[in-house]
Amino acid sequence: MTELLDTKVLTQMAGDVGLEVLPQLISVFVDDSTAKLSQFRKLFDNGDWSGLAMEAHTLKSVCATYGAMRCRDEAIAFEKLCKAAEPDRAAIGEKLDSLLGTLRESITAVGGFTLK
Amino acid sequence: MDSFIPTVLIVDDSAPLRLLYSTYLKDENVNVYSVSSGRDAIDFISSHRPDVIFLDLYLPDISGFEVLNYVKKQNLDARVIMLTGSGSVDDAVEAMRLGAFDFIVKPIDSARLRVTLRNTTQHLKLKQMVSEFQTSQDVFLGFIGSSPAMKSVYSTIERAAPSSATVFITGESGTGKEVCAEAIHKLSKQKKGSFVPINCAAIPRDLMESELFGHVKGAFTGAVSDKIGAVQRADGGTLFLDEICELDPQLQSKLLRFIQTGKFYRVGSSKLETVSTRIVCATNKDPKLEVRAHHFREDLYYRLYVIPIKLPPLRDRDDDVERIATRFLKNFSQEENKGFTRFSISARQLLMAYDWPGNVRELQNVIHQIVVLNDGDEVTDEMFPESIRKDVLKGGDGSSGAQPQRAVISVGNPYAGKTLAEIERDAIEKTIDSCEGNISKAAKMLGVNQSTIHRKLRSWRDEAQGKSAGVAESGTPEKNTACSGGSPRELPDNKIRITDRHSRRHDNGMVEYD
Ligand SMILES: Nc1ncnc2c1ncn2[C@@H]1O[C@H](COP(=O)(O)OP(=O)(O)O)[C@@H](O)[C@H]1O
Numbered sequence A: 001m002t003e004l005l006d007t008k009v010l011t012q013m014a015g016d017v018g019l020e021v022l023p024q025l026i027s028v029f030v031d032d033s034t035a036k037l038s039q040f041r042k043l044f045d046n047g048d049w050s051g052l053a054m055e056a057h058t059l060k061s062v063c064a065t066y067g068a069m070r071c072r073d074e075a076i077a078f079e080k081l082c083k084a085a086e087p088d089r090a091a092i093g094e095k096l097d098s099l100l101g102t103l104r105e106s107i108t109a110v111g112g113f114t115l116k
Numbered sequence B: 001m002d003s004f005i006p007t008v009l010i011v012d013d014s015a016p017l018r019l020l021y022s023t024y025l026k027d028e029n030v031n032v033y034s035v036s037s038g039r040d041a042i043d044f045i046s047s048h049r050p051d052v053i054f055l056d057l058y059l060p061d062i063s064g065f066e067v068l069n070y071v072k073k074q075n076l077d078a079r080v081i082m083l084t085g086s087g088s089v090d091d092a093v094e095a096m097r098l099g100a101f102d103f104i105v106k107p108i109d110s111a112r113l114r115v116t117l118r119n120t121t122q123h124l125k126l127k128q129m130v131s132e133f134q135t136s137q138d139v140f141l142g143f144i145g146s147s148p149a150m151k152s153v154y155s156t157i158e159r160a161a162p163s164s165a166t167v168f169i170t171g172e173s174g175t176g177k178e179v180c181a182e183a184i185h186k187l188s189k190q191k192k193g194s195f196v197p198i199n200c201a202a203i204p205r206d207l208m209e210s211e212l213f214g215h216v217k218g219a220f221t222g223a224v225s226d227k228i229g230a231v232q233r234a235d236g237g238t239l240f241l242d243e244i245c246e247l248d249p250q251l252q253s254k255l256l257r258f259i260q261t262g263k264f265y266r267v268g269s270s271k272l273e274t275v276s277t278r279i280v281c282a283t284n285k286d287p288k289l290e291v292r293a294h295h296f297r298e299d300l301y302y303r304l305y306v307i308p309i310k311l312p313p314l315r316d317r318d319d320d321v322e323r324i325a326t327r328f329l330k331n332f333s334q335e336e337n338k339g340f341t342r343f344s345i346s347a348r349q350l351l352m353a354y355d356w357p358g359n360v361r362e363l364q365n366v367i368h369q370i371v372v373l374n375d376g377d378e379v380t381d382e383m384f385p386e387s388i389r390k391d392v393l394k395g396g397d398g399s400s401g402a403q404p405q406r407a408v409i410s411v412g413n414p415y416a417g418k419t420l421a422e423i424e425r426d427a428i429e430k431t432i433d434s435c436e437g438n439i440s441k442a443a444k445m446l447g448v449n450q451s452t453i454h455r456k457l458r459s460w461r462d463e464a465q466g467k468s469a470g471v472a473e474s475g476t477p478e479k480n481t482a483c484s485g486g487s488p489r490e491l492p493d494n495k496i497r498i499t500d501r502h503s504r505r506h507d508n509g510m511v512e513y514d
């Protein structure tokens, strides 16, 4: 399994933007991702598969950018599932539980990141 | 060139990514904005005209392709850089095909984003430099414009200027005859001397001779001291005789003598004086017709009409209208402390559709008025004077013959003894004359369409040639063409009918064709 957080990505980001800006970037990631947790649930309850695919697509980029690699991988698989010709509600539901679990862990990991 | 600070728009539905990208660009010399949806992007693009757009392909409302399409359709200069996921390179290729400038595959790091931005702005700066260079090439000694019609004028000026031959400039009012005369002076051997313009129509007849040649003290009442005239001020330089056809016949002979000999007398003096000056003259009439009408001495005409330059009306100069308007807009904005930099698409259409009967001078006045009366950075069609908008809306054709006739004919009963057709013709011809041959202006004044006037002119011409069976039955068609017998009518616009047929118009008003 891919590691939850690739700290190299965040270290690089810190170098690029500067240490004083990094906490702000992280806090926006935390807030935005936390809001996504309920957003994903709502779309699933409405059976909005294309909306879910869209959100997964965005999540994929955001996670990749912030080093949340495991969550990125799950988002990729989840997007595919939602884009299937005949989406399978049960399979999607199962993957969603896992995806949101990983996202929650990622939020904690990114939020707790400090430069060594 | 360093003053150019590009505006950058980031379009991405993810807040953390928008913030991150903006942060990556914070040390670049650009103004960065970001929006989260396709519609917001279009709103921003139409109001702010960004130079560079980083555009996410997947947006919650409309796709990035649609935003790209909008940019292309509106013909905007913005460079679009697509942001795509690693799995959607096909989309990126499609975007390039649709006109995107570049694409970046996510996840995007700082270096990649900045390098892409720099490449793009460098490209923009280069393009701006090129276009600035081109506009500087658009300018020729006070003239703005690079239409084929004007380029041929420029080359005539360049060829004519170094010689000492007299230049005769014709063209409708406001086409830049004085600009042309000055350009000739600046390129001439006598450029170190003065350029002395004198308007033969603006100076009262009895003062004109003294204006031209000067006078000595006591030459006439009011001549309290010696005065040198324009010819002397132009010694070693250029004398520009504007509206030459308005010069009094007596003075025409004196001018002819001066041109032939370079010698003249001041008013009230018997001392012959000599100067050396280049003569350039201009008129908005057709000088040949003025000669035929005996308003202008034929010998003087031949003496002056050595190198003719005809300035085309503004409406025949393609998109020079836009070039000149844009330059005026920038100049007046600076002068009036306003922020106008461009015309909206509808305003540009208006500029091109309108006839500009008063040519560059009218355009100049209109733009000045717009800048003074409005605020903002973009000129829209609503800011143009009502009259121009109406005129363009009315278009070239749809008849408006129902409008009241506005030509004023007064003095006693000028209609006595005339048929309605003769009165109509008289009114039309007088109006054309008063508009200095400008048919579109005359049509406007008469409340009819230009095409109506052209049709009538054509039918009178055919009539004079005996082509029209309908008129021939009256037996003496030529007589019908004479409207008031006696004073000759000038035929104002060489486009209409006369000059290309080598006709001659007699004092009795009859037209004869060679
Ligand atoms: N091609 C041009 N580019 C810029 N300004 C022009 C141009 N032609 C004319 N103008 C300006 O328009 C006005 C009228 O020009 P002018 O030479 O007096 O016209 P004319 O003598 O033919 O009536 C002047 O202010 C002149 O500077």
Ligand SMILES: [Mg+2]
Residues within 6 Å of the ligand: B174, B177, B178, B242
């Ligand atoms: Mg003039």
